Amino acid sequence: MDNFNFQNPTRLVFGKGMIAELGTLIPEDKRIMITFGGGSVRNNGVYDQVKAALAGRDMVEFWGIEPNPSIETLRKAIALGKEKQVDFLLAVGGGSVIDGTKLISAGLCYEGDAWELVLRGSYQTTLPLGTVLTLPATGSEMNSGAVISRHETQEKYPFYSNYPVFSILDPEVTFTLPPRQIACGLADTFVHVMEQYMTTAGQSRVMDRWAEGLLSTLIEIAPLIRQHPKNYDLMADFMLTATMGLNGFVAMGVSQDWATHMIGHELTALHGLTHGATLTIVLPGTLRVLRDQKRSKLLQYGERVWGITGGTDEERIEQTIEKTEAFFRSLGLSTRLSEEGIGEETIAEIERRFNTRGVKFGEAHNVDGAMARKILEACK
Amino acid sequence: MDNFNFQNPTRLVFGKGMIAELGTLIPEDKRIMITFGGGSVRNNGVYDQVKAALAGRDMVEFWGIEPNPSIETLRKAIALGKEKQVDFLLAVGGGSVIDGTKLISAGLCYEGDAWELVLRGSYQTTLPLGTVLTLPATGSEMNSGAVISRHETQEKYPFYSNYPVFSILDPEVTFTLPPRQIACGLADTFVHVMEQYMTTAGQSRVMDRWAEGLLSTLIEIAPLIRQHPKNYDLMADFMLTATMGLNGFVAMGVSQDWATHMIGHELTALHGLTHGATLTIVLPGTLRVLRDQKRSKLLQYGERVWGITGGTDEERIEQTIEKTEAFFRSLGLSTRLSEEGIGEETIAEIERRFNTRGVKFGEAHNVDGAMARKILEACK
Numbered sequence: 150m151d152n153f154n155f156q157n158p159t160r161l162v163f164g165k166g167m168i169a170e171l172g173t174l175i176p177e178d179k180r181i182m183i184t185f186g187g188g189s190v191r192n193n194g195v196y197d198q199v200k201a202a203l204a205g206r207d208m209v210e211f212w213g214i215e216p217n218p219s220i221e222t223l224r225k226a227i228a229l230g231k232e233k234q235v236d237f238l239l240a241v242g243g244g245s246v247i248d249g250t251k252l253i254s255a256g257l258c259y260e261g262d263a264w265e266l267v268l269r270g271s272y273q274t275t276l277p278l279g280t281v282l283t284l285p286a287t288g289s290e291m292n293s294g295a296v297i298s299r300h301e302t303q304e305k306y307p308f309y310s311n312y313p314v315f316s317i318l319d320p321e322v323t324f325t326l327p328p329r330q331i332a333c334g335l336a337d338t339f340v341h342v343m344e345q346y347m348t349t350a351g352q353s354r355v356m357d358r359w360a361e362g363l364l365s366t367l368i369e370i371a372p373l374i375r376q377h378p379k380n381y382d383l384m385a386d387f388m389l390t391a392t393m394g395l396n397g398f399v400a401m402g403v404s405q406d407w408a409t410h411m412i413g414h415e416l417t418a419l420h421g422l423t424h425g426a427t428l429t430i431v432l433p434g435t436l437r438v439l440r441d442q443k444r445s446k447l448l449q450y451g452e453r454v455w456g457i458t459g460g461t462d463e464e465r466i467e468q469t470i471e472k473t474e475a476f477f478r479s480l481g482l483s484t485r486l487s488e489e490g491i492g493e494e495t496i497a498e499i500e501r502r503f504n505t506r507g508v509k510f511g512e513a514h515n516v517d518g519a520m521a522r523k524i525l526e527a528c529k
Numbered sequence: 530m531d532n533f534n535f536q537n538p539t540r541l542v543f544g545k546g547m548i549a550e551l552g553t554l555i556p557e558d559k560r561i562m563i564t565f566g567g568g569s570v571r572n573n574g575v576y577d578q579v580k581a582a583l584a585g586r587d588m589v590e591f592w593g594i595e596p597n598p599s600i601e602t603l604r605k606a607i608a609l610g611k612e613k614q615v616d617f618l619l620a621v622g623g624g625s626v627i628d629g630t631k632l633i634s635a636g637l638c639y640e641g642d643a644w645e646l647v648l649r650g651s652y653q654t655t656l657p658l659g660t661v662l663t664l665p666a667t668g669s670e671m672n673s674g675a676v677i678s679r680h681e682t683q684e685k686y687p688f689y690s691n692y693p694v695f696s697i698l699d700p701e702v703t704f705t706l707p708p709r710q711i712a713c714g715l716a717d718t719f720v721h722v723m724e725q726y727m728t729t730a731g732q733s734r735v736m737d738r739w740a741e742g743l744l745s746t747l748i749e750i751a752p753l754i755r756q757h758p759k760n761y762d763l764m765a766d767f768m769l770t771a772t773m774g775l776n777g778f779v780a781m782g783v784s785q786d787w788a789t790h791m792i793g794h795e796l797t798a799l800h801g802l803t804h805g806a807t808l809t810i811v812l813p814g815t816l817r818v819l820r821d822q823k824r825s826k827l828l829q830y831g832e833r834v835w836g837i838t839g840g841t842d843e844e845r846i847e848q849t850i851e852k853t854e855a856f857f858r859s860l861g862l863s864t865r866l867s868e869e870g871i872g873e874e875t876i877a878e879i880e881r882r883f884n885t886r887g888v889k890f891g892e893a894h895n896v897d898g899a900m901a902r903k904i905l906e907a908c909k
Contacts, residue, residue: 150769355769
């Protein structure tokens with residue numbers, strides 16, 4: 150096991166009716182800016198619950214943080230926050246709203262343009278931030294990461310700042326989510342765990358078991374959720390899995406990969422594809438191209454998560470990757486570039502971008518432009 | 530899943546050589562009291578590492594916190610800390626030293642006798658506390674609990690105060706532990722997880738999988754540790770499992786039991802038995818007496834942790850309990866009261882104590898004096 154330093158200070162406030170706790174979670178003397186995405190929270194009752202919990206408080210609202218939050222939108226929120234001199238941020242939404250609000254909380258403590266912070270990659274001086282999560286997927290509600298896009302240049306980069314001081318997770322708010330958003334959330338969570346698990350074998354028995362536990366849970370609940378999207382316990386399992394999938398709890402002392410994500414970000418930047426839906430295309434390709442490097446872990450994953458024990462090692466690995474791809478297809482998501490009308494032009498552009506930036510992603514730092522091309526060609 | 534509120538602020542600083550980080554982890558301006566148990570840290574190099582890391586700092590040492598830390602000893606530490614006006618505590622030792630230091634950190638913020646705090650059950654006003662863990666077992670390094678004894682009355686009660694601000698876990702410090710302490714630590718960790726897992730089935734898929742992952746890890750590493758007690762990766766797995774076994778990470782939204790612990794505490798109070806060694810005696814009895822109540826979870830545990838799938842439900846449950854008891858015996862620990870020379874007199878005294886205090890322990894609040902007798906009679 151590698152040496153590691155772990156701390157996650159976020160308070161999870163989990164369960165039905167918990168949005169009512171907002172009044173006690175945010176100190177009385179704070180001037181709050183509440184950030185929202187589109188209007189879905191107006192229809193599902195979340196907006197009303199938030200307003201009721203914070204009745205009489207000093208606050209301002211900012212609406213319109215879009216999926217894959219853009220610096221163009223966030224600059225407006227930062228300008229509003231500075232004008233109103235807010236000193237507490239409450240993000241009400243999914244991962245995009247929370248990600249965007251992390252940059253807002255940093256941008257409000259920074260004199261220059263917030264895109265400079267994104268290019269810097271991290272900024273630790275921030276306003277305190279709480280969240281009310283409406284879509285289980287990104288894990289942003291219990292980590293310090295964000296991903297910010299810039300429309301004018303079709304760029305999309307990760308950014309690290311502050312952990313939310315609290316996050317409210319009420320599974321009931323997921324009952325009205327569109328099936329495709331749930332599918333993308335399940336896929337996103339699955340691949341988050343894979344990025345921390347599908348690496349060199351034998352690093353930590355506990356982290357392996359916990360990652361496998363999250364993967365098995367997702368595989369078990371996905372078909373049940375399709376049948377019963379308003380089952381509280383199922384959605385609670387989903388919500389908790391999504392948060393535990395990217396809060397550091399399965400990453401202690403082990404290496405990570407993230408090559409699939411970095412390629413996926415480019416597909417979103419270039420084609421506007423939903424994040425989760427890019428991952429289901431790229432991951433099977435990554436596993437096929439890097440199957441020798443990930444051999445031992447693929448065998449372990451196949452056996453423990455999919456129950457694959459028969460056949461030669463090569464057959465077991467092939468079957469394991471097929472099972473993974475079939476799981477993504479069972480969610481109703483694409484697993485091939487051609488299904489999304491993406492071809493050689495995009496592959497060439499991603500290769501060019503990786504080469505220009507000189508990046509080498511992945512656990513083994515071997516996913517450069519050429520390797521990204523190989524992976525994308527395996528996803529055709 | 531039940532509603533829950535989760536936060537664990539402790540920073541884990543994990544790995545070889547990490548004791549050297551002490552100098553940066555404790556603010557420069559603090560007057561430190563370092564607390565120790567017996568002299569083992571003088572022989573295994575831990576004391577020297579701590580002193581080197583804190584060279585030149587303003588500090589005082591308190592030695593002699595014993596296994597099952599007593600209020601009699603802790604009062605002396607509190608008196609010393611008040612005299613020296615310390616404002617930071619560093620516990621260097623196992624769970625007993627850390628538990629005791631939690632009471633010291635509260636006692637230093639309290640005017641009256643610290644036993645009053647123990648009887649109160651919790652006290653949140655404390656000095657900051659860091660730890661250097663030397664024995665994986667209790668999980669005290671990443672939770673807010675402690676267990677404090679009073680020799681003069683043979684009492685032993687849980688007490689809740691502060692989470693350590695940091696805990697340093699270097700697996701190398703475990704290389705010189707006596708085999709029996711390792712065995713008790715493995716057993717203690719196993720039963721901690723069982724207290725949070727062996728309850729009503731179907732509450733949380735994630736928590737179930739994670740608890741099973743910890744149990745499976747312990748079962749896998751125990752025989753390997755006996756053969757290779759200085760294998761870094763094995764001891765790292767053990768150390769991480771012990772911490773994760775009682776830091777709230779497997780307790781989100783699920784009910785807990787703790788009846789085995791409460792009976793075990795009485796055996797320690799009355800006979801001085803090591804905590805872990807009381808649990809291996811009581812748990813099989815608890816499972817036998819409460820097998821109907823715990824039926825579904827016993828079947829799940831048997832299948833997922835022990836691979837028991839054949840036979841009738843009754844046979845599977847019987848086999849599961851036998852496997853658990855055999856695991857404890859494989860650690861070299863007793864699983865029957867008679868092996869420790871404990872008989873009817875003690876059973877009667879524990880029954881009397883539970884009745885006098887009017888307690889009803891366990892998930893179903895049905896472990897009163899009479900039920901404790903039944904459980905102990907099943908452990909004869």
